[in-house]
Amino acid sequence: DAGVIQSPRHEVTEMGQEVTLRCKPISGHDYLFWYRQTMMRGLELLIYFNNNVPIDDSGMPEDRFSAKMPNASFSTLKIQPSEPRDSAVYFCASTLGANYGYTFGSGTRLTVV
Amino acid sequence: KQEVTQIPAALSVPEGENLVLNCSFTDSAIYNLQWFRQDPGKGLTSLLLIQSSQREQTSGRLNASLDKSSGRSTLYIAASQPGDSATYLCAFAPPNAGNMLTFGGGTRLMVKP
Numbered sequence: 697d698a699g700v701i702q703s704p705r706h707e708v709t710e711m712g713q714e715v716t717l718r719c720k721p722i723s724g725h726d727y728l729f730w731y732r733q734t735m736m737r738g739l740e741l742l743i744y745f746n747n748n749v750p751i752d753d754s755g756m757p758e759d760r761f762s763a764k765m766p767n768a769s770f771s772t773l774k775i776q777p778s779e780p781r782d783s784a785v786y787f788c789a790s791t792l793g794a795n796y797g798y799t800f801g802s803g804t805r806l807t808v809v
Numbered sequence: 810k811q812e813v814t815q816i817p818a819a820l821s822v823p824e825g826e827n828l829v830l831n832c833s834f835t836d837s838a839i840y841n842l843q844w845f846r847q848d849p850g851k852g853l854t855s856l857l858l859i860q861s862s863q864r865e866q867t868s869g870r871l872n873a874s875l876d877k878s879s880g881r882s883t884l885y886i887a888a889s890q891p892g893d894s895a896t897y898l899c900a901f902a903p904p905n906a907g908n909m910l911t912f913g914g915g916t917r918l919m920v921k922p
Contacts, residue, residue, distance in 0.1 A: 741910070
């Protein structure tokens with residue numbers, strides 16, 4: 697298995713632009729998570745899905761952020777409009793369930809200028 | 810709310826030393842505990858997973874233990890090497906928070922040749 701695949705690896709965009717981050721979880725994993733990592737706050741959970749359904753989005757910072765999982769093999773995290781304070785590394789992770797390990801993607805480093 | 814604390818925040822040791830990284834948590838009810846390694850600018854790599862019914866796991870020079878009664882986990886690294894230099898993060902999946910992982914702030918380890 698190729699693991700959790702995220703794209704792009706790096707994204708530089710101007711303030712106000714729309715940004716879309718993509719994630720392909722490991723096949724068969726029922727849970728998908730989006731995390732954000734910054735120096736100040738460490739790793740923060742943004743949202744997670746179970747069987748393609750959003751379960752908890754309480755970590756999504758504001759309405760500018762949205763996430764979808766149209767099928768079991770694909771998820772997107774969208775920021776519209778982007779702001780400089782959104783600059784961070786965004787990770788996607790997947791797992792089979794509670795008693796199984798989590799596998800993280802390599803992350804997308806987002807810079808909003 | 811589950812809180813996870815990792816001590817020390819940073820550690821520098823000479824090559825060859827055995828060392829212990831600590832992780833404490835406030836809620837003893839957990840599904841599992843996972844230790845990750847993160848190299849600078851990279852994603853998270855899973856090192857060890859301890860399920861709630863287990864007390865420890867070993868992989869090569871690494872040994873992780875879990876004591877739910879005291880709310881602690883330790884990661885033991887034997888005969889440290891410069892290649893072990895990275896940030897080590899512990900994370901818990903509490904049963905009352907779905908399958909979300911709660912992360913500690915990490916310990917930055919530097920092993921000097």
